[in-house]
Amino acid sequence: MPVGLPEFVDNPENRCPVVLLVDTSRSMSGAPLLELQRGLDVFKAEVQQDAQASLSVEVAIITFGRSVSLAQDFTTVDDFTPPTLQADGLTPMAEAIEKALDLLDQRKASYRENGVQYYRPWIFLITDGAPTDRWQQAAERLHQAEYDNKLLFFAVGVEGADFDTLKQIATPQRPPVLLNGLDFSSLFMWLSSSMRRVSQNKVGDVIALPPVGWGQIST
């Protein structure tokens, strides 16, 4: 006697949250921001190649220049249309970092309320300068979160960035990386590749991240 097959329950995909902290200070105007903008398109296109990752990876973008602004609230890559970025003003990096940490806390609360599981979030900072606001408190908060295993923080400096300060904001186990010229496309290819691996991560697997071909780890 033929038996039907087990039916599948509709569960939301595990989420892979990543916050991009993008320096939109005046010095980023022109080629740097244009290339970065193109990098965002690359990111979307690459992640979309993976059906599961498109539903799993969630990206938010916080820009910091004239002000700190949530240019993109968390959205799955499927629904992600990279916002047009404008450069102007100084570099309120600390405020941006604090905003990112708050945003993540809110997002996690939302996940829990809705029974959605998630992977360890990433915060990805891209800057060409130095923070123009007081950054020690933000850095401490960041370090504590890393120490508590709550997130992973990556810092990328474009040529001319203040690596001495960046090194103090980042963590020793993950020092800031100097981008090769304005090769944001390679950076975002790497980020999308990494996100795809994270989104497939099985219990206990150590994720091997792809090699950093787009920059040099600062010493």
Next chain:
Amino acid sequence: MNPPISATPINPWKAIARSVIGVSHQHQGQPCQDASAYRLLDQGILLGAIADGAGSASQAEIGAQVAVQSSLDFLQRWHDFALRRGENQWVQRLDQGKTQRFFEHLLQRLQHDLRQQAQTRNCDLSALASTLLVFVAHPQGLIAMQLGDGFLVVHRGDDHYQLLFTPDKGEFANETVFITSDNAARFLQVYQSSDPVSFICAATDGLETVAIKKRDWTAFPPFFQPLEIYLRETPDPEQAPDYLDNFLHSDRLNQRTQDDKTLLLAYYNVPKD
């Protein structure tokens, strides 16, 4: 020569267990890291154990197999010893507290066996890390334990498929506890019931996403009903495993999960008066 007619009643349980490699491990050229097995004993007892080797453990598949076989060996020895002492109903006599201590004992024994294996194989204990789910079912109910993720669902002939444990997860989707973890005993979950069950389904994490509603951690009945019907309608599932094998290898399932998959199914034939 005909075997002597035995007065021992046929075990009322029928069962089948399958562990199948997932797409993820296939691509990486790794073996299936799930293990599963069951044993039918006298007194209408069914033993079952499943284990899911940790992805980061270099000998995860060995760890999972040792976990399953050691657990079943422990239970079988305990049963034999109890019978020799005339305690035919030893499982039925365990209340919640005694069940807790019983499984703590099993866990200690298992950790000892794993340490010995690690020595023999000259590897770290953590190389053998796996989760573990064990049950002892009998005509009047069952006892069960869970360490880590995976799920155990029972059906009692009403409409309610009951998930016995909430799987252990850390904050993040890819975290759980293993037998070899330092604080494993703290995370041991134990269950005891004196209500008979008619259907048991034990599975590893790979099937959680299609069988369990994560919003409120409940079993999704349309997943389990066809499996129960398959068992009920099949006199000897091990002789007719195609239904289960086809399901576990189906594209439909592999699109939803890239993980190794284990299903251990059991059905209790209620004797007709």
